[in-house]
Amino acid sequence: MSGKDRINVFPSRGAQTLMKSRLKGAQTGHSLLKKKADALQMRFRLILGKIIETKTLMGEVMKEAAFSLAEAKFATGDFNQQILQNVSRAQIKVRTKKDNVAGVSLPVFESYLEGGDSYELTGLARGGQQLAKLKKNYQKAINLLVDLASLQTSFVTLDEAIKVTNRRVNAIEHVIIPRIERTLAYIISELDELEREEFYRLKKIQDKKKIARKKADKIREQEKKEGLELEEAANIFDDHHDEDLLF
Numbered sequence: 001m002s003g004k005d006r007i008n009v010f011p012s013r014g015a016q017t018l019m020k021s022r023l024k025g026a027q028t029g030h031s032l033l034k035k036k037a038d039a040l041q042m043r044f045r046l047i048l049g050k051i052i053e054t055k056t057l058m059g060e061v062m063k064e065a066a067f068s069l070a071e072a073k074f075a076t077g078d079f080n081q082q083i084l085q086n087v088s089r090a091q092i093k094v095r096t097k098k099d100n101v102a103g104v105s106l107p108v109f110e111s112y113l114e115g116g117d118s119y120e121l122t123g124l125a126r127g128g129q130q131l132a133k134l135k136k137n138y139q140k141a142i143n144l145l146v147d148l149a150s151l152q153t154s155f156v157t158l159d160e161a162i163k164v165t166n167r168r169v170n171a172i173e174h175v176i177i178p179r180i181e182r183t184l185a186y187i188i189s190e191l192d193e194l195e196r197e198e199f200y201r202l203k204k205i206q207d208k209k210k211i212a213r214k215k216a217d218k219i220r221e222q223e224k225k226e227g228l229e230l231e232e233a234a235n236i237f238d239d240h241h242d243e244d245l246l247f
Contacts, residue, residue: 006183011190019187023180030172037165039102044158051151058144065137072130092142099154104161109150111143 009015093114099106 006179006186009183009187011187011194013191016184016187016191019180019184023177023184026172026177026180030169030177033165033169033172036102037162037169040104040158040162040165043101044155044162047151047155047158051148051155054144054148054151058141058148061137061141061144065134065141068130068134068137072134092139094146101158104158106154106157107150108154109146111146 007019009019091113092111094109094111097108097110099108
């Protein structure tokens, strides 16, 4: 096992405990990121469906708005100059909000009306009904356009977040976790080898102690035997050795 395949640590019980905690943390992080990716994918598919639906509806609304514009011009005549003269500020404005999806902040655009209708007197002489229909259709088109912009922005943001999350999930699953597992296997194998060496060393020490104990016992037995032989040996100076002879 090369050093690149595992983390460079000294094999010890402390390193083993640390690697186990890191492995557990990596597995927990992988699980959480996987759930986050699933939640983002679900919202991504939902937004994609809404985009398709909004674009289809946008085509129909724009077609109806263009047809109502032709009707208004036919009934009222050219009213471009009147519209340009009455333009002072925008009546339909856009505000932004934030939507949180699994920790990813998505921008949400909303359209709202501000102020009164600057064109309420336009078409008073003729074509008022066609102009009212025209304003209603284009207002609906603008609202749909703002919704579509919000969906498209959220779509792009989610797409980037999903790519980043999937890269992290794959990195943890295929790089980090296997590397920690290989490091743990290396530490366990080294600790087992150290235990075998220690067991062999202790066994050798015990064998040497047994041999030394046997030699010591043999020496003591030999000394004891020699001591008994010395005590039993004859002593010419002993008074009780022989009786006196009388002539």
